Amino acid sequence: MHPLPRVAQQDGRYALLVDGAPYLMLGAQSNNSSDWPATLPQVWAAIEYLHANTLETPIYWEQFEPRPGQFDYSQVDLLLAQARQRDVHLVLLWFGTWKNGSQHYMPDWMKLDPKRYFHVLNKDGEYVDSPSPLCTASLEEDKKAFTALMNHLKEVDPERTVLMVQVENEAGTWGGTIRDHSPEANKLFHAPVPPEVLKAMRKKWAPATANWEAVFGPEAEVYFHAWAIAKYVGQVAAAGKAVYPLPMYVNAALHDPLTAEVPVTYESGGPTDNVIPIWKAEAPAIDIEAPDIYLPGTKQYLRTLEVYHRSDNPLFVPETMGSPLAARFFFSALGLQAIGYSPFGLDYTRTRRALPGQADAKNAFLDPTAQNYRLIAPMMREIAKLNFEGKLQATAEQDDESPQILHFGNWDAVVTYQFRRRPMENADQKHEPLGRALVAQLGANKFLVSGMDCVVDFRPAGTPEQQKGGGVVFGTGQEPSAKIDGNWVHRQFLRVELGQYVKGVFQFERILNGDQTDYGLRFTSEPEVLHVSLATY
Ligand code: DGJ
Numbered sequence: 001m002h003p004l005p006r007v008a009q010q011d012g013r014y015a016l017l018v019d020g021a022p023y024l025m026l027g028a029q030s031n032n033s034s035d036w037p038a039t040l041p042q043v044w045a046a047i048e049y050l051h052a053n054t055l056e057t058p059i060y061w062e063q064f065e066p067r068p069g070q071f072d073y074s075q076v077d078l079l080l081a082q083a084r085q086r087d088v089h090l091v092l093l094w095f096g097t098w099k100n101g102s103q104h105y106m107p108d109w110m111k112l113d114p115k116r117y118f119h120v121l122n123k124d125g126e127y128v129d130s131p132s133p134l135c136t137a138s139l140e141e142d143k144k145a146f147t148a149l150m151n152h153l154k155e156v157d158p159e160r161t162v163l164m165v166q167v168e169n170e171a172g173t174w175g176g177t178i179r180d181h182s183p184e185a186n187k188l189f190h191a192p193v194p195p196e197v198l199k200a201m202r203k204k205w206a207p208a209t210a211n212w213e214a215v216f217g218p219e220a221e222v223y224f225h226a227w228a229i230a231k232y233v234g235q236v237a238a239a240g241k242a243v244y245p246l247p248m249y250v251n252a253a254l255h256d257p258l259t260a261e262v263p264v265t266y267e268s269g270g271p272t273d274n275v276i277p278i279w280k281a282e283a284p285a286i287d288i289e290a291p292d293i294y295l296p297g298t299k300q301y302l303r304t305l306e307v308y309h310r311s312d313n314p315l316f317v318p319e320t321m322g323s324p325l326a327a328r329f330f331f332s333a334l335g336l337q338a339i340g341y342s343p344f345g346l347d348y349t350r351t352r353r354a355l356p357g358q359a360d361a362k363n364a365f366l367d368p369t370a371q372n373y374r375l376i377a378p379m380m381r382e383i384a385k386l387n388f389e390g391k392l393q394a395t396a397e398q399d400d401e402s403p404q405i406l407h408f409g410n411w412d413a414v415v416t417y418q419f420r421r422r423p424m425e426n427a428d429q430k431h432e433p434l435g436r437a438l439v440a441q442l443g444a445n446k447f448l449v450s451g452m453d454c455v456v457d458f459r460p461a462g463t464p465e466q467q468k469g470g471g472v473v474f475g476t477g478q479e480p481s482a483k484i485d486g487n488w489v490h491r492q493f494l495r496v497e498l499g500q501y502v503k504g505v506f507q508f509e510r511i512l513n514g515d516q517t518d519y520g521l522r523f524t525s526e527p528e529v530l531h532v533s534l535a536t537y
Contacts, residue, residue, distance in 0.1 A: 001158050002019055002158065002159060002160040003017075003019065003020050003160075004160065004245065004246065005017065005018050005023075005160055005163045005164065005246060005247060006247060007247050007287050007288070007314055007339070008022075008388075009314075010388060011390060012311060013337050013387070013388055013389075013390055014314030014315075014337055014339060014388075015314075015337075015339060015384060015387070015388035016163065016164075016247070016314075016339040016340065016384075018089070018160070018163060019160070021381060021384075021385065022381070022384035022385045022387070022388040023163075023339075023380070023381065023384050024334075024338075024339065024340065024376070024380050024381075024383055024384040024387075025053065025054040025089070025091070025163065025316075025339060025340025025341065025342065026050075026051065026052050026053045026054065026340075026341070026372075026373045026376060026377055026380060027052060027053075027054040027055070027056050027091065027318070027340050027341060027342030027343075028046065028047060028050050028052040028054075028055060028056070028342055028343060028346040028347075028369065029055075029056040029057070029093075029318070029319055029342050029343070029344045029345065029346065030043045030055065030056070030057045030058075030345075030346075030347045030349075031345050031347055031349050031350060032058060033349070034057065034347050034349045035057045035058050035059070035060070035075060035079065036075070037075075037078060039347075039349050040078070040079070040082060042347050042348035042349045043055065043057065043347040043348075043349070044082060044086060044088075045347075045348055046346050046347040046348050046366060047086070047088055047347075048086065049363065049366055049370060050346060050366055050369055050370045050373050051370060051373035051374050051377040052088070052346075052369075052373055053088060053089060053373075053377065053380065054088065054089040054090065054091055054163065054340065054342070055083065055088055055089070055090055055091070056090075056091040056092075056093060056166070056318060056342050057079065057090065057091075057092065057093065058092075058093040058094075058095045058105075058169070059075070059076060059092050059093065059094055059095065059149060060075075060095050060105050061094075061095060061096045061097075061105045061106055061107055061142075061145055062105050062106065062107045062108065063075060064076075064145060064148075064149065065107050065145045065148075066107060067107075067109065068107075068109055068141075069144070071145070071148045071149075071152070073152050073156075076092075076149070076152060076153070076156075077156065079092075080156060080157060080161050080162070083161050084159060084161055089161060089162070089163045090161055090162045090163065091162070091163055091164045091165070091166065091318070091340075091342075092149075092153075092162055092164075092165050092166070093165075093166040093169055094146055094149065094165060094166060094167055094168060094169075094236075095168075095169050096142045096145065096146060096167070096168050096236065097131050097138055097139075097142045097168060097171075097232070097236070098130075098131060098168040098169060098170065098171035098172070098229075098233075099168075099169045099170070100169060100170045100174070100253070100267075101129075101130050101170060101171070101172045101173050101174040101253070101267050101270075102129045102130055102131075102174075103117070103119070103129075103130070103131040103138075106131075106138075110138070110141065114127070116137050117131070117135060117137055117138045117141070118131075118132050118135050118138075118182075119131060119132055120132045120133075120173055120176075120177060120179075120180040120181075120182075121177075121180060121181045121182045121185075122176050122177035122181055123177065123181050125181070128173070128175075128176035128177055129174075129176070130172075130173040130174065130176070130177075132180050132182065132185075133180065133225070133228035133229045133231070133232040133269070134180055134182065134184050134185055134188075134228060139232055139235060139236070142232075142236050143235060143236050143239040143240075146167070146236050146237075146239060146240045147239045147240050147242075147243055149165075149240065150165070150240035150241070150243050150244040150246070151243045151244065153165075153244055153246070154243060154244035162246060163246070163247070164246060164247040164248065164249060165240070165246050165247075165248050165249075166248070166249055166250065166251060166318060167233055167236055167237045167240070167248050167249070167250055167286065168233055168236070168250065169251065170251055170252065170253045170267065170270055170292065171229050171233055171250065171269065171270050171271075172225070172229060172252075172253060172267035172268055172269040172270030173225060173267065173268050173269055174253075174267045178221040178222055178225060178264050178268045178269075179221045179222070179224050179225040179228070179268065179269070180225070180228065185228070188224075188228075189211070189212050189213075189220075189221075189224050190211050190212075190213075191211060192208060192209050192210060192211060193206065193210060193211065193212055193215050193216075194227070195208070196281045196282070197223070197227055197278055197281060197282075198215065199281070200277035200278055200280065200281035201216075201223070201277055201278065202277075203215055203216075212224045218262045218263065219262060219274070221264070221268070222264050222268045222269065222274075222275070223275060223278060225268045225269035226268070226269045226270070226271075226272075226275035226278045226279065227278050227282060228269070229269040229270070230271070230275075230278055230279040230281075230282035230283045231282045231283070233250060233283055233286070234282050234283025234284065234285055234286065237283060237285035237286050238284075238285040240285075241285045247287045247288070248285060248286050248287055248288075249286060249287060249288035249289070249290050249316060249318065250270075250271050250279065250283070250286050250288075250289055250290065251271075251290050251291070251292050251318050251319060252267075252270045252271040252272050252273075252289065252290065252291055252292060253266065253267040253270055253272075253292060254266065254272060254273075254291055254292065254293065254294075254295060254304060255272045255273070255274065256295065256300060257273055257300060257303040257304050257307050258299060258300055258303055271289040271290075273291075273304070273307040273308065276289050276308075276310070276313065280312060280313075287314075288313060288314055288316050289308065289313055290308065290316045290317065290318045291304050291305075291308045291317060292317075292318060292319035292320070292344075293305075293317060293319070293320040293321075293329075294319075294320065294321055298398060298399050298433070301326070301329055301332075302329070302332055302396075305317075305329070305332055305333055305336055305338075306336070309336040309337070309338075314337070314338075314339050315333060315336045315337060315338040315339070316338060316339050316340050316341075317333055317338060317340070317341045317342065318340070318342050319342060319343070319344040320341070320342070320343050320344065321343060321344070322343035322344070322345070322346055322365060322366065322368055322369045323368060324367075324368045324432075324434065325432065325433065325434070326343075326368070327368035327369060327371065327372055327434075327436075328396035328397060328433070328434055328435060328436040328452075329396055330369075330372045330396075330436070331372075331394040331395060331396045331436035331437065331438060331451070332394070332395060332396040332436075334383070334387065334392070334394040334438065335393055335394040335395050335396075337387050337388070339384075343369050345365075346365070346366055346369060348362065352364070352365055371452065371525060371527070372436075374527045375450060375452070375527035375528075375529070378500060378501040378502065379448075379501035379504075379529065381504055382448075382501060382504060383438075383440070386440040386441075386448070387440075391440050391441045391442075392438065392439070392440040392441075393406040393408070393413070393438075393439055393440070394436070394437065394438040394439070395415060395436070395437055396433075396435065396436045396437075397417045397433040397434065397435035397436065397453070397454065398433065399433055401417045401418055401431065401433065403415060403416045403417070404437075406437075406439050407461065408439070408441050408447070408461075409441070409444075409461065410444070410445075410460065410461050411445070411447075411458050411459070411460065411461055411491075411534065412458065412459045412460075412461050412462075412467075413437075413439040413447070413449075413456055413457070413458055414456070414457045414458070414459055414480065414520075415435075415437040415451070415454055415455070415456050416454065416455045416457075416520070417433070417435040417453065417454050417455075434452065434453045434525075435451070435452065435453040435454040436451050436452050436453070436454065437449075437450070437451035437454045437456055437523070438450045438451055439456065442531070445494075445533060445534045445535060446531065446532065446533050446534070447531075447532045447534070448506075448529065448530070448531060448532075449521055449529075449530045449531075449532050450523070450527075450528065450529045450530065451523040452523050452524065452525050453523065453524065453525060454522075454523050455519070455520040455521065455522050455523070456520060456521045456523070457469075457480055457491075457520040457521065458480065458491050458532070458534055459480035459481065459482060459491055460480075460481065460482035460484060460489045460490075460491060460536060461482065462482035462483065462484065466482050466483040466484075467480070467481065467482045467483075468480070468481050468482075469481055479491050479492060489536045489537075490536060490537050491534060491535075491536060492534070492535050492536065492537055493513075493517050493532065493533075493534065494533040494534060494535045495511060495532075495533040496511060496512040496513065496516075496517050496521065496530055496531075496532050496533075497509075497510075497511060497512075497530060497531040497532075498510050498511075498512050498528060498529070498530055499529060499530075499531065500529055501529065506529070506531055508531075512530070
């Protein structure tokens with residue numbers, strides 16, 4: 001019997017333990033309607049092409065409980081069998097009461113009884129396309145169905161093929177209204193804020209009789225809706241966890257982390273960064289609040305990673321874009337000890353038109369993610385372990401190509417991105433920020449170094465005034481140096497080994513020297529891993 005997967009915490013860092021050791025989910029999420037016997041072959045083919053180790057795919061309530069109380073386990077069983085054949089793990093997405101804010105995945109016998117399984121009401125007393133979190137009839141049905149799913153997994157999955165379960169999908173309410181305006185909701189909205197919410201939102205000074213508007217002003221409605229939904233989802237999760245305690249998470253349709261967004265224009269009530277404490281307080285059975293990142297800007301993307309990487313919340317990116325420019329952010333997430341990463345919609349069920357100059361439209365959509373995973377998959381366990389131990393740092397190129405310094409005790413790793421603009425090559429080519437780098441300390445003077453579209457060099461540690469070199473050096477004759485105790489100390493490469501990880505062991509292939517190291521350690525889009533030993537003179 002394999003131990004249960006679990007989220008572990010050590011010295012402020014998190015890891016997902018699978019078979020008792022840190023594991024990095026190299027994930028891909030299928031399209032919404034791909035989890036059917038007819039389409040799974042197109043999903044698995046993509047997973048294999050990607051070198052992904054985990055498939056995220058939905059369990060549809062409408063398929064799972066076609067008649068009240070009758071559960072159909074056939075699709076779950078098929079998924080488990082096919083995943084095991086391919087040695088791939090699963091994250092199951094419970095498309096239950098909420099899917100992108102609506103109740104579209106409720107079984108038809110629920111959809112046909114909207115009086116009993118009612119929606120949210122807007123200010124004008126009209127129903128909107130979103131389930132009410134105050135509907136106890138829906139809550140009880142969801143708890144029953146989710147518990148049946150977890151119970152079944154407990155019985156049929158001693159291999160722990162399923163690593164985690166997502167409870168609902170992007171719960172919340174889009175447009176139309178920020179919260180439920182039913183008489184019951186209105187009563188609660190005008191009643192005192194529950195003490196656990198005051199505590200979570202650090203409003204302990206508020207009088208115990210103060211209502212939501214009095215305490216939270218313009219944000220009262222969104223906080224109230226988050227409270228109501230978190231309470232509901234928390235109960236669904238707790239019911240399932242009581243029978244089978246797999247790690248569980250919720251995913252958020254984001255709000256822009258760089259602006260307050262008041263009044264609310266985003267999906268209200270979900271685990272957006274501004275209400276994570278409310279979710280933590282009301283849904284303790286949920287281990288992780290996770291961002292679905294589709295924001296367009298580099299700054300917004302990086303800020304989102306930061307706000308979900310909290311001392312009480314491991315970073316996990318269950319959905320994001322698989323585009324060439326976004327692929328580099330996988331490394332930014334690794335730099336914040338992400339336990340997993342999973343671009344959305346990476347299967348072959350959607351036909352794609354080739355863009356001009358694209359030979360292979362079928363895989364163009366997968367290639368940026370495949371590049372990342374081809375590099376990391378052979379050393380996934382080592383990367384996860386080094387990260388959990390606090391020995392790994394990773395980063396991605398900013399829009400302005402600025403260099404980045406990663407500090408490691410006596411050494412600084414200097415990451416630069418300008419080498420693709422060498423004067424006589426590609427002079428008129430537009431520079432796109434694609435760079436990413438990863439450095440992990442293996443010993444006092446020994447590092448694992450990898451990346452793409454970047455140059456990594458090392459410099460003895462010191463303040464900027466006491467350092468020179470490291471960065472773009474085309475034949476400067478100057479190796480990166482630092483002034484230590486009044487003397488200039490220069491970095492030299494003792495040995496730079498190129499190799500690859502096979503079953504957890506670094507297999508040496510050749511030594512790099514001369515042009516391959518004199519200008520820093522240059523990485524292209526090839527999956528290359530170096531072991532670098534440094535010395536000084
Ligand atoms: C976020 C949702 O969680 C996914 O299920 C999917 O609908 C994407 N948005 C959009 O493609």
